[in-house]
């Protein structure tokens with residue numbers, strides 16, 4: 013049995029499978045299907061300072077092996093989250109990764125300050141939001157704005173709590189953004205957020221989503237996500253990565269580890285199968301054993317390694333791994 | 336997003352039900368065609384056990400290598416929790432697109448991946464009260480177990496079932512067997528009386544001295560039924576159908592603008608805070624829009 017323990021910076025996790033922001037709410041609904049403490053952690057829906065209604069319906073469209081969503085970050089606002097959702101989640105004993113989102117740097121900073129005295133295991137900064145101060149340019153697409161948000165959050169957050177920047181794949185060179193947030197003090201990087209897409213409804217001959225465009229997720233985006241993890245691992249090899257995008261099976265999860273992720277988030281798969289994160293964890297365990305990995309740590313970034321490094325890690329099993 | 340109880344329109348609905356949904360694989364036990372519909376009977380003791388009228392089941396479609404990621408939702412009826420035999424459930428499929436097409440083509444013995452029972456059931460009065468039940472198309476399905484429940488309480492029940500045309504009617508015979516008093520309407524007059532379900536509704540309410548109306552069907556019909564009930568100063572409990580990605584309350588795709596007990600309107604999840612709503616609380620005319628007075632609309636940059 014492979015050792016499943018991993019870490020995201022200073023945060024130690026019993027295993028590398030977490031939920032994805034926006035696909036598990038704050039855990040309560042999924043707790044009807046499995047014990048939340050069995051996962052590496054629960055990543056909560058991105059929370060903002062104030063309550064947000066979100067966008068008008070329709071908010072989703074199914075696409076081949078994927079879906080588009082235009083939820084628009086509906087949520088109760090940080091006060092309600094801290095009063096109800098976070099205490100409930102912590103009460104289960106699960107590890108809580110809190111995702112925050114904002115329209116300008118000050119809003120992210122205010123959120124980090126509000127979280128300062130609360131029991132949070134990690135802060136994931138969703139920077140795939142339009143920057144109100146820069147004509148709606150998405151933070152994650154602008155290395156300067158992305159770096160500014162991350163350094164400000166890093167300074168405002170509790171020093172013992174890691175700050176992860178969540179990157180968008182909708183950029184020309186994701187390595188540039190990765191280096192910018194790393195220089196700004198990010199303790200790690202989560203990737204990828206959804207890809208911008210759209211669908212047209214042939215009954216109405218109009219965009220299928222109320223928000224016109226939406227975020228594409230699910231297996232359809234997995235190769236893009238894997239490529240992003242690979243490139244970011246090359247760009248910032250020492251930074252821990254939380255990989256996600258279309259993970260449906262333990263084999264998919266292993267591919268993300270091999271590309272350089274230290275842990276993975278399971279998002280859209282939960283809609284298909286509410287127990288997917290637990291199933292994926294079990295399957296990953298079996299896959300690691302089948303490949304001859306003694307631990308998750310050995311598998312992280314393995315696809316990047318030289319022949320000598322591989323042989324050292326897999327020992328006798330190296331012959332069975334094709335070069 | 337799980338919200339604070341104070342944020343909810345109906346505080347009692349924020350807590351998850353004690354006997355929650357289960358995920359199970361069930362074998363199709365029977366396939367029967369009714370007009371344009373396919374009725375599936377599936378062995379699903381876990382779903383059957385906790386079922387209450389108004390709840391639904393979310394079914395995975397397309398097989399293990401499917402490219403259709405999202406489950407399809409269907410209202411439950413004909414639920415037999417089972418004694419010596421394993422419990423069974425029924426639902427009716429109207430072919431709409433590829434997912435329902437796949438389901439309608441399944442044969443006896445095929446296995447379905449199910450999550451249920453989901454959603455808030457129809458509220459049942461404590462004592463017997465006269466009630467009119469209104470079903471549009473396959474919307475009659477969840478009203479059948481509701482009628483049974485109300486009759487068992489000693490309530491006097493009348494039912495109106497309608498559809499665009501005869502082939503789109505569902506549950507007429509089952510309803511007649513249960514209740515006796517069933518009025519049928521079709522838009523084209525191909526069965527029952529020509530017209531819509533709301534035409535015979537006022538006289539049915541008055542004749543019975545109905546104290547509540549229950550309905551399930553298309554959104555426009557539910558809004559119209561709500562209006563008739565309001566005109567008679569009685570409540571209407573209606574089951575809606577809104578596109579759902581998860582069905583279990585984690586994604587926020589299935590929201591409707593609903594006015595809360597505190598007078599504040601919010602986008603609420605129809606999968607876990609519905610699908611049954613008091614018709615008067617749903618802002619039917621605003622579905623598909625972002626009303627400026629909605630809680631949190633100011634956070635979207637909508638001027639109040």
Ligand SMILES: Cc1cc2nc3c(=O)[nH]c(=O)nc-3n(C[C@H](O)[C@H](O)[C@H](O)COP(=O)(O)OP(=O)(O)OC[C@H]3O[C@@H](n4cnc5c(N)ncnc54)[C@H](O)[C@@H]3O)c2cc1C
Pocket residue numbers: 073074391405406407408409410411426427428429430431432433434435436473476575576577578579580610
């Ligand atoms: C609570 C509830 C109860 C329902 N009960 C029944 C029932 O008893 N019998 C029945 O035939 N149908 C019922 N429906 C509608 C049924 O779920 C849809 O017709 C079906 O999902 C369409 O899938 P498709 O692949 O055939 O169509 P597509 O249009 O290809 O579906 C694409 C996507 O849109 C979603 N979608 C499309 N139309 C609807 C819709 N009307 N409602 C919800 N989601 C939709 C699908 O789930 C899928 O994710 C119910 C829906 C809900 C929400």
Ligand SMILES: Cc1cc2nc3c(=O)[nH]c(=O)nc-3n(C[C@H](O)[C@H](O)[C@H](O)COP(=O)(O)O)c2cc1C
Pocket residue numbers: 032033034035057058081083085111138178204205206227228229230231233256257258259277278279280281586
């Ligand atoms: C319905 C839905 C809501 C989402 N909401 C958020 C969110 O609030 N914050 C965020 O950072 N990512 C959000 N995401 C993106 C996911 O966390 C994830 O990055 C992406 O979907 C790719 O992973 P997947 O293919 O496993 O879903 C959302 C995705 C979906 C499908």
Ligand code: FES
Pocket residue numbers: 578579580581582583584585586587588589590604605606607
């Ligand atoms: S369908 Fe996901 S929250 Fe209702």
